[in-house]
Amino acid sequence: MAAPYTPAGCRHGARLCLPLTPGLLVFGAAFGTAAAQKGLSLWEAVGLSAFVFAGAAQMVALELWREVWTPSTLLGIAVLTATINARMILMGASVQPWMRGAPLAPTALTLFLFTDASWLIGTRYQAERGNDLGVLLGAGVALWVLWVVSTVPGYLAGSLVTNPRAWGLDLVMPIFFAIMLVPLWRGMSRALPWAVAGVVALAVQALVPGYAYIVAGALAGAAVEALRDG
């Protein structure tokens, strides 16, 4: 049976974003500030936050931003975006069984708003036997609003966020990722794929510049689990 999208699920998903709110606001503002310093207009900064809605890709894209574009610089920024966001392909694959048979329109919207944070929230919720896709949609909407809105004061104030690193705010997402290992934990006997994923990610990061390490590590870990007997 297809999983539903209920209003109660959406509200629950939005509530689950609460712990991330301070960190997200600071990062959205930091992106706005960086965009202003790179000479983007306010509409370009807000447009990136609203339509791309992927923090790491937006930050790196600023390094390639141009006043004058050529076909090759446009292609370059598109390829870079794809390499940074390729991890989303795996995150999507992991929620595909949950979305099987779900209505198209809300699923298309949920996927437009699909990010690391909503994936983590949804995965945790599903690991605890939740089935309401509204959680994924509600979390996506809440995170999108916070991200887009926080871009504006960061852009206008310029130095709103002077040193997020001193407060450890650069580690909000890594910490949120790490926390999720606890509800996903199924005992030592299931930990081998995770170890393989981590080690392969480290090795690939050392050998290959860029962002391939997440996808390579995750695929290696999943392959180990697939090849396990029984």
Next chain:
Amino acid sequence: MVELSGPAWSAVAIGLMALVTYLCRIGGILLMSRVSVTPRIARALRALPGCIVAATILPVALASGLAASLALAAAVAVMAIVRHELAALAAGLGTVALARAVGL
């Protein structure tokens, strides 16, 4: 060399990035809806979230130094004990702020 200047071309750049990102977002769904899920693939899919998390955080923990590693360990420990995201996140951020303040 073709030169494309003006706000319209910045909008094209934003549109291209948005399109590519949306393709990444739906790519895994489209791919898996065309694959018949054998027991092996089902197992791999179940293991995938933990593997993505491990592959994301281990390089960050090592690259960001001792303070980051301590923060991740503190957050995981608090989460394991109290099962509350906000408490775990606060423990992690508190640890990293403290560790960096004392120069770790």
